[in-house]
Structures are given as C-alpha cells and as structure tokens.
Amino acid sequence: MFRAPLLAATLALTALPAAAFDMAAMSDAEREAFRAEIRAYLLDNPEVLMEAIGVLEERQAEAQAQGDVALVSSHADALFNDGFSWVGGNPEGDITIVEFMDYRCGYCKKAFPEVESLIEADGNIRFIVKEFPILGEQSELASRFAIATLQVEGDAAYKAVHDGLMQMRGEINEASLTALAAEAAFDPAPVLAAMTSDEVSAVIAENRALAQQMQISGTPTFVLEDQMLRGYVPLQAMMGLVSEARDAK
Template structure:
C-alpha cells in the first residue's frame, strides 16, 4: 500500500515534496512520548537547518507556491461572493444606473470622486455607453481617499434621491472638476446642474447616505477591492483603470460568448 506522501507526490514540485517530508518528520515527533521528543528534537532541528542552508532556494519556491495558493483561494472567494451577492451588486435599490437599465450586459464601477484614475477613466465609460446600446452601467460610491471623498459621496447619494434624472450631469461635473472633492464642491456641482442646495441638505439628514456607503464598503470588502476604479463584469473582478479597449473586449465577449473571454 502506498503511503500518503507517495499518493500526493505527483501534485507537487520535487522541492515541495522535500519540505513535506521534513514536515511529516516533525509532525511525527508530536506522536512520540515527551521524553523521546526531547531526545530527538535537537537532532531534527539540526537536520532541518542543514537542509535549508544547503538548499536555500526551497524557501523561495515554497513562498512562491504559497502566494499562488493564496491568490487562487482569493479568486475562488471572489467568485463565491459574486454569486452570493449578485442581487445587491447588480440590483441594489441604492445604486445609480447609467446606460440601458434593461441592458443584457452589466458593468459595475466602484469609484471615488477624488480618484485621479477614475477621472481619466470617465471618458472610457462614456465611450462604452455610447458604443454599446445593450450596456447597463452600475455606479457604486466607494469613498476611500479621505473625509472629502466621504462628504462628496454623501452629496451624491442625496442627488440620486432628490433628482436622479440629473445624477449623470452632476457626476460628470464633480468628477471632472479641479481641486479636492468634498461637501462644498459637491454642493456647488449640484447647484450648477440645477439642484437646490436646501433639498440636498434636507436629504442628507436622513440615514440613506450612510447606509448606501456602508453597503458598498461591505460589498467591496467581500470582493477584496482595495482601490478605485474597480470593476465587475460578468463573473470577473477587474482592478484599476485598465482602459476602454480592455473593458470593451470583455463586453463584446459577454455578448458573443456569455463569458468575459471567448
């Protein structure tokens, strides 16, 4: 009968098999009586030390393998989150929808009004909407760049509550404006598109803004998002401002192959 190490040997590189052998030897000590453990510990520690000194590349290879497994696990967790949180991700009553609300392809963007990359990526989003009549774009307020970003997001939530038909104009005005985005600049942007400041201030006294932002924070945390812009398209999470061509390619693939790569 083959032992467990022989059984799993084909699944691991030779170097990792050597590490597993050492680990198995160390674990076997735990099954020994305490006196035997004390007697053999020094000898085992010497074997491990000499082996690692003679083969230092083992550590690097083990860390590389560990990194690969961690990334694989993180990706599996993201896919599970996309399934478990699909309704709140794509159909939350607190989100903003641009493009075709009934579109067969949905692109979700997590953004921050103080994010320079988000500002540069805005043109890509406009171009995607104009070129894809079947595209639904969902915007998620994800303020991660300080208090000013939180204040701007709070005003944006109020805009979507008070005058949702003017949100797109407000969004573009604030996102592309110069200087720090905060409550003052957000209110100014809203005023410039015809939204009364007193209406927004009244809306901001409710719990809607806080609940909306907390909903997005929780979702982003489950997806492992750490910055903006970040996108979700199909069953794929895309980090960073990857540009129009990359996003459009994934949209075309979804339309033609029902997945982000054909």
Template structure:
C-alpha cells in the first residue's frame, strides 16, 4: 500500500464537508428538472424542496453513493489523462539523456522515480529500490530530481546532477540517502567529499544552466502528470504516488511487463 504525508494529514472533517457540498448540489442540480412540474401546478417550490429534504434525511446514503460515483469518475478521467501524458511525453519521461539511469540501462521494464533527498518517504524507499534492482536484472531506473522541500533540497538535487557529470551519481545518490539528518548544504558538501567527488568542480557544475534546466523540466513534467508530492513513481503508463513495500513494487513491475 502506498503512503504519503498528505494522506496521513488529511483533515478528518473532509467527508462532512463533501456531504454538505453534495446536499447543496442536489438542490442546485435538481432545480431545472423540477420546473415543469411546478409550472404545471402539480407541486409548489416549497413542497418539492421539503420532499427532497425529507428524502435525503431518510436516505442519507444516497449522498455517499453519489460522492463515491463522482470519485470513481474523477479517478477514471485522471487515469486516462495520465496515460495520454505518458504517451505524449514518453521521451522526456523514459529517455531523457539528462536524467540519471540506474539498474540495467537496457532493461525491459522502466521505473521512473520523482524524489526529494529530504523526503522521509523517499529515504524509506531507498533500500527497497536497491533490493528491487538487486532482485531484478531487467529493471531500469530513471531518477527524476524533484526538490520540493526547500532550498536545501534544491542544493542537494543540483549537487547530485553535478556528480553525474563526474560519473559518480549512483554513489552520491546513495550517500545522500544514508544521511541520518536533514540534507543541508553543509552536509551535501561533506558527503560529496567523503564520496570522492571533486567538490570544487561539483560547485562549478552546479551553476551550469543545464542543471537548473533539468530540475525545471522534471518539475513541469511532474505537474503534467499530476505528481504533487514525493516519492512519485511511473511504471508503464500508470502513476503510483507514495512509498510502498518491495512485494507491491515487484507486483507493479510485473504488471507493467504484461501490459507491453
């Protein structure tokens, strides 16, 4: 099961708010349909409103059913939209030469990850991703730096992309996730030195326009896909937000293979 910070902090009163909105919508949407009966003198506005009111009080489950139906339709529409974006942006998503690649670069299934080095759920996923790669010789990983948690995260993302220019992205990526504290600018520089990077060169490369351009592209792509938090995964033509366990991840990868 996927878990995100947003889901964990979702207001408890949202269901009540939706029910109230649904009740209001019932009256608004029904107004056009009831006019013929009112015009014909069969029933007054007040009487019809009272009947609707009484029916909803007697059968409140209809609001829940309506909201469930609306939610299902929205999910279906979103899934269709995502598939279209994945199809039209496949090169940016799966074959962008400026995005670091892990696992088997020629693998038969690709897992795209949008992440932030200061995201606790991303950090939780790091060893699971390592296990997935170790257990699946045909798994290809595309890393999308998506720093959304402040300036420290942006600095870390730029440093990681600069490390890729030195051929040390994988080692640096793993070292950043190995940090037990927030990845600050000072921590990034120390981790880079410990990982054997040329820190001065890294600092220079971090200022290159292509580094910021990569982050901007990833941000725009995430928005197009509806990814608003981290981690966010794309497998085949589907999006899976949040952290998960290894068994679920393996299942998703196998499903993607069968859909090819």
C-alpha cells in the first residue's frame, strides 16, 4: 500500500521520469493517499498555487506577445501603409504607433489627451488612426463623418473633426456633426452626403477585417512598432515603451 510520509514521498515520485511515475499502476488506496497528500500540502502552502499561477500568466503573456509580433509582421502593409488612414504626428518619424479607436469608447477618450501629449513631447512619432466603430450606431455615424471629412476636406479638417469627436460628451447626430463642421470652418453638406458612400464604407470594412485578422476586439488597441497594446496605457508607461522600441532599433 502507498504510504507517503508527507511531502517527501510526493517529491520523490514527481522527481521520477514520467514512465516511472504511473498513476494507473497504483491501487485505488495508493491513488487516494497520493491525492490527499498533495491536497494537504497545497492547503498548508497556498502560496505555491499563487506562484504557479504567476508562472502560468507570465508564460501566457510571453506567448501572446510572440503571437502579436507575428500578427503585426504578417499585416504590416495594411497597418502602416494602407493609403487611406489618417497619418499624424511626424510622418517621417522613427517610431510608428497605430491606434484602433472608437469615438464612443470611454478609454479611447481617456487616452486621447495622453496620446496627444506623447506625440507632441516626443516629436518623432508617426501616428496612424484606424477608425474602428464597434459600440453602436453613433460610433459608426461618427467614424463615417470623420472618414468622409478626410476624403472630402483633407488632413487638417480630419484632425479638427477627430479631436472634436474625441472630446464630445453629448449625442452624436447630424446636428452635432454639423456644429462640429462649423467649428472646423468647412461646409458640412458635402461631407454629410459622402458619409454613406462606397468609399467610406470600404474603409470601415477594411479596418474591421484587419482587426479580425489581428484578433483585435476592443478599443483602444495600439500597435507600437511590432507589439500590440490591448487597452488603455498610461502616458508614462507609453513613453517607456516608445523608448524601449527606439533602443531596440
């Protein structure tokens, strides 16, 4: 019969090669005693479980990061050179950040002033916005207006509209979008007319398809060079990541 003097026998068994430790070869009583010994040890030493969970989480995070690098590499052209997304910051910057965002996303709004501060303070970041409306009808309405503004009125008008939408707290509707166009000093009529065009719809469809391929389901999601940052990242942390990415070049 299996008699394990507390942990010693358990450690001895687990130290054996896999072939030498065969649970199937144990009797029912031996298996029961072995399981009881493990349970008693874990109850007496619960920190072991926390340590094991920590190791597991580290391994999962490392695997996720490696997978993200592969995803970024395989979709680099669509991310960094799609030809239709707005490019801000320093277009010739040595670091590129892409943001998948939604104008109704609270964390996108929280990140907005910090991303602006990062780009302004650094001066050498190329910043690309991916319109990714996922939070309902008003999200899509806002993105359609922003994309149509870029296509009809150009980069400067898009920047003004983007900033205005990121800071907007009220309802997004035709009236609020018209007011936003007035603040940006352009005629809203051509932009409103273009919102349902095939060209605008194509941009949203392309961004959604890219997000699906890259396993992006939430906003904000940032792509910083070859890594993905899923969710809000505080300014100081983002600055550190930019510095690390620059050092790695």
